[in-house]
Amino acid sequence: MKKIVLCIVVVFGAYTTLMAQSLINGELKNLLNQSLLYFPKVKEVQQSVQLAEDKLTLVELNKYPDITADASYAYVQPKIEVAFGDKTFQFSPEHNVSAALNGSYTLFDFGRLQSNIQKAKLELQTSKHIAEQLKHSLFFQVSQLYYQIVYAKKAIEIQNQVLQLLNENKIVVESQLKNGNAIQLDLLTIQSKIDNELNRKIDLENNVQKLLNLLNYATGVSKISEGQLSVGLKNYTFDEAIQQATLHNPSIAIARDKVGVSKAEVAITKLNEKPVVGLKASVGSRNGYLPQIQDPRFNYNAGIGFSVPLFNGGKTKQQIKIQERGLALSEINVVAELHDFEKDIQAALIDIKSNESRIKNAATQIEQAALAQKLSVSKLKNGTATPIEITSTNADYQRALLNQLQYQYQLCNAQLELIKLMGMELVD
Numbered sequence: 001m002k003k004i005v006l007c008i009v010v011v012f013g014a015y016t017t018l019m020a021q022s023l024i025n026g027e028l029k030n031l032l033n034q035s036l037l038y039f040p041k042v043k044e045v046q047q048s049v050q051l052a053e054d055k056l057t058l059v060e061l062n063k064y065p066d067i068t069a070d071a072s073y074a075y076v077q078p079k080i081e082v083a084f085g086d087k088t089f090q091f092s093p094e095h096n097v098s099a100a101l102n103g104s105y106t107l108f109d110f111g112r113l114q115s116n117i118q119k120a121k122l123e124l125q126t127s128k129h130i131a132e133q134l135k136h137s138l139f140f141q142v143s144q145l146y147y148q149i150v151y152a153k154k155a156i157e158i159q160n161q162v163l164q165l166l167n168e169n170k171i172v173v174e175s176q177l178k179n180g181n182a183i184q185l186d187l188l189t190i191q192s193k194i195d196n197e198l199n200r201k202i203d204l205e206n207n208v209q210k211l212l213n214l215l216n217y218a219t220g221v222s223k224i225s226e227g228q229l230s231v232g233l234k235n236y237t238f239d240e241a242i243q244q245a246t247l248h249n250p251s252i253a254i255a256r257d258k259v260g261v262s263k264a265e266v267a268i269t270k271l272n273e274k275p276v277v278g279l280k281a282s283v284g285s286r287n288g289y290l291p292q293i294q295d296p297r298f299n300y301n302a303g304i305g306f307s308v309p310l311f312n313g314g315k316t317k318q319q320i321k322i323q324e325r326g327l328a329l330s331e332i333n334v335v336a337e338l339h340d341f342e343k344d345i346q347a348a349l350i351d352i353k354s355n356e357s358r359i360k361n362a363a364t365q366i367e368q369a370a371l372a373q374k375l376s377v378s379k380l381k382n383g384t385a386t387p388i389e390i391t392s393t394n395a396d397y398q399r400a401l402l403n404q405l406q407y408q409y410q411l412c413n414a415q416l417e418l419i420k421l422m423g424m425e426l427v428d
Contacts, residue, residue: 023232028146032139032427033221038220046129050128056120060135072098100284110274119264122208126257132251140420151409152208158401159201166194166358229408231415241345248423255334262327269320302379345421351414355407362404369397
């Protein structure tokens with residue numbers, strides 16, 4: 001039975017990992033991992049997490065006693081002395097020396113230390129969530145950039161297809177011109193269309209270079225291979241997406257962390273009205289003891305102290321009032337964050353659904369435009385089509401291909417937006 005359960009767990013874990021890995025392709029995963037190592041802002045946030053850990057350690061160290069070693073020397077004049085008859089008695093030496101080992105320890109602080117430790121832990125958690133938020137934001141931007149490059153490269157491929165067809169048509173028109181079946185205007189019309197498409201291709205190539213420069217800025221990588229405009233995201237309902245966002249989105253987690261920190265601050269301030277009980281002890285050597293005031297002597301002391309606040313003009317109560325108001329604002333901010341996420345998730349789901357429908361419709365348009373183009377080419381070869389008709393069918397075919405490509409790109413962006421909102425991991 002145990003083996004069966006173990007197998008189920010292993011299979012489920014492997015399935016979960018596979019699902020996580022199928023969201024994006026391997027090339028994009030490598031780029032995202034590279035961005036974590038390359039982008040300077042990541043290192044800055046990692047240092048802030050380390051700083052919060054150090055602060056937590058510092059607060060926890062307050063549970064130990066404070067021990068100091070003190071030594072002093074003082075030359076005192078005039079002498080402290082009294083005359084009795086013909087004799088003089090000195091009550092304090094001119095040369096005062098003292099050395100001691102002092103210790104203090106808070107015996108009862110009525111929860112102050114634990115409250116401060118809890119606050120430091122919450123601040124550490126907030127730092128980690130901020131680091132996670134930066135990672136998600138960086139991954140989202142790099143992914144967007146990656147798919148922009150893929151989109152531009154595929155648009156260039158479409159341009160190359162259109163240019164190939166136009167050049168083939170130009171050869172036919174040139175042949176007809178030689179045979180007297182076409183006029184010079186027909187050839188110029190085709191050439192004008194070719195030049196226009198070449199300029200569009202140059203614009204796309206320039207855009208790719210700019211995008212690759214941005215990619216290099218974020219990851220240190222300046223080239224990518226041919227990728228696909230696809231994200232392996234399953235369909236989510238609105239309720240499922242909201243649940244995922246509530247559990248995993250770092251922005252919502254940060255808002256909740258602020259609520260926790262505000263509650264801790266209120267609790268700490270309220271403890272300022274409680275007393276403090278502490279121990280103090282000292283052991284050492286000093287001079288000044290009668291009758292041999294010049295000779296250092298061993299001494300020690302130990303005691304317990306009790307301090308209770310009685311009146312401070314109402315400052316503590318006012319501080320509690322301010323912090324409780326800040327707590328209320330933090331709680332409202334969580335509600336506002338969730339409300340904004342509901343709107344953004346709904347918008348992302350609408351974009352996903354609409355672009356999926358557009359892609360399906362574009363397939364029919366491409367099929368129709370391709371067939372019309374073949375017919376116009378056939379007519380051109382037979383001398384029954386005009387260059388205007390050829391130009392029009394080529395433009396329709398190009399538009400259909402670009403429309404489908406645009407919808408695929410928009411679908412990727414909408415899916416990435418939903419992944420970001422739900423706080424899903426793109427890289428394990």
